[in-house]
Amino acid sequence: MTASTLTSQTRLQEVRQRIADAAKRAGRDTADVSLVAVSKTFDAEAIRPVIDAGQILFGENRVQEAMGKWPGLKQEFPDVRVHLIGPLQTNKARDAVALFDAIETVDRPKLARTLAKEMDAADRRIPVFVQVNTGAEPQKAGVLPDETDALVTLCREECGLDVMGLMCIPPIEEEPSLHFALLEKIAERNGLAALSMGMSADFEIAVEFGATHVRVGSAIFGTRTQTAVP
Numbered sequence: 001m002t003a004s005t006l007t008s009q010t011r012l013q014e015v016r017q018r019i020a021d022a023a024k025r026a027g028r029d030t031a032d033v034s035l036v037a038v039s040k041t042f043d044a045e046a047i048r049p050v051i052d053a054g055q056i057l058f059g060e061n062r063v064q065e066a067m068g069k070w071p072g073l074k075q076e077f078p079d080v081r082v083h084l085i086g087p088l089q090t091n092k093a094r095d096a097v098a099l100f101d102a103i104e105t106v107d108r109p110k111l112a113r114t115l116a117k118e119m120d121a122a123d124r125r126i127p128v129f130v131q132v133n134t135g136a137e138p139q140k141a142g143v144l145p146d147e148t149d150a151l152v153t154l155c156r157e158e159c160g161l162d163v164m165g166l167m168c169i170p171p172i173e174e175e176p177s178l179h180f181a182l183l184e185k186i187a188e189r190n191g192l193a194a195l196s197m198g199m200s201a202d203f204e205i206a207v208e209f210g211a212t213h214v215r216v217g218s219a220i221f222g223t224r225t226q227t228a229v230p
């Protein structure tokens with residue numbers, strides 16, 4: 001075992017401990033917080049030790065990249081689950097439905113309709129999250145807060161999708177807690193239980209604000225040397 005594999009396993013345990021501590025501070029049960037280990041830019045060799053250390057839930061942000069490593073890893077480790085956490089183009093929806101166990105980035109009606117059609121065609125239902133652009137940033141994916149209720153309704157009623165919850169990526173320069181609180185409020189009024197929020201820099205705050213899924217990459221795998229395409 002190389003030094004770097006020991007490091008990712010140690011880091012995983014540290015992140016788990018920090019999640020448990022944050023949950024305790026918030027009076028929450030740690031079991032209600034799922035750690036999504038974000039493995040984008042890392043290959044199967046780097047991911048395997050993290051699976052060996054007991055991690056079964058992962059996140060990837062590009063369909064193409066995920067298709068290069070996860071079919072093999074899933075065969076090797078049948079319990080592993082992978083969420084898509086990056087933007088999805090409708091022409092990749094079929095591949096995404098075949099590979100992923102949840103899609104966290106539904107943000108427009110056309111994508112919701114395409115996913116529903118592909119799930120029907122494949123006879124494979126996977127849950128989705130609606131991604132909310134809580135900071136209304138022009139360059140960022142996600143539905144605007146004001147338009148979220150309507151999209152959730154469309155996903156459920158018109159498309160018959162299993163909407164688990166909401167996901168957000170707060171603006172880099174703003175206090176994340178404001179965005180986490182907003183996401184929680186929108187989820188609550190839509191009767192949604194899952195909140196995917198919090199990354200390496202702010203996952204403890206997210207847990208305190210009710211995150212059920214935290215997406216943590218570099219704090220587990222180390223600094224990414226490749227740029228991950230959003």
Ligand SMILES: *Cc1c(COP(=O)(O)O)cnc(C)c1O
Pocket residue numbers: 038040061085086169198199200201215216217218219228
């Ligand atoms: C890369 C990524 C993460 C993880 O980011 P880190 O800062 O490395 O923890 C979480 N969510 C999304 C959507 C990402 O693209």
